């Protein structure tokens with residue numbers, strides 16, 4: 001686990017240290033500012049070099065967690081060639097932006113009211129291809145943000161994700177591409193107090 005962090009990086013400088021909750025609109029501007037900073041991706045190049053080129057699932061390379069009440073979590077996702085999430089929802093609002101390579105997002109609408117346990121009736125709403133020249137995409141909590149993200153391109157991709165505080169937690173559910181509380185497997189972690 002690498003814990004050295006560039007204190008002058010946008011990742012570190014922009015992360016909210018205040019106690020008030022951060023709103024989704026503000027997170028969009030923040031994620032876009034971090035993504036524009038040339039030093040941001042540069043600091044993760046050694047980690048990207050060590051990451052597998054092909055894999056079925058994305059890997060979280062780095063995490064920045066707010067220990068205060070703002071509850072924000074920031075993750076850098078690495079997407080090997082062929083990596084995909086299942087279709088999933090989130091426990092909070094989320095903002096994500098492709099910062100290297102290309103990703104495909106499929107977004108779904110939930111048609112049922114949750115009457116059947118462990119079953120959701122979905123309809124695909126749209127598909128978009130995101131690259132590092134596009135801005136951020138947002139999801140709402142639960143039925144307001146059901147999607148799947150995949151790297152169907154011929155090279156690995158990177159994306160930056162920010163999540164708000166959890167609106168609820170059900171340990172029986174599998175959350176993917178959501179905020180995490182654990183340390184990333186192979187990356188950098190920074191706790192902001």
Ligand SMILES: [Fe+2]
Nearest residue numbers: 090176177178
């Ligand atoms: Fe997601």
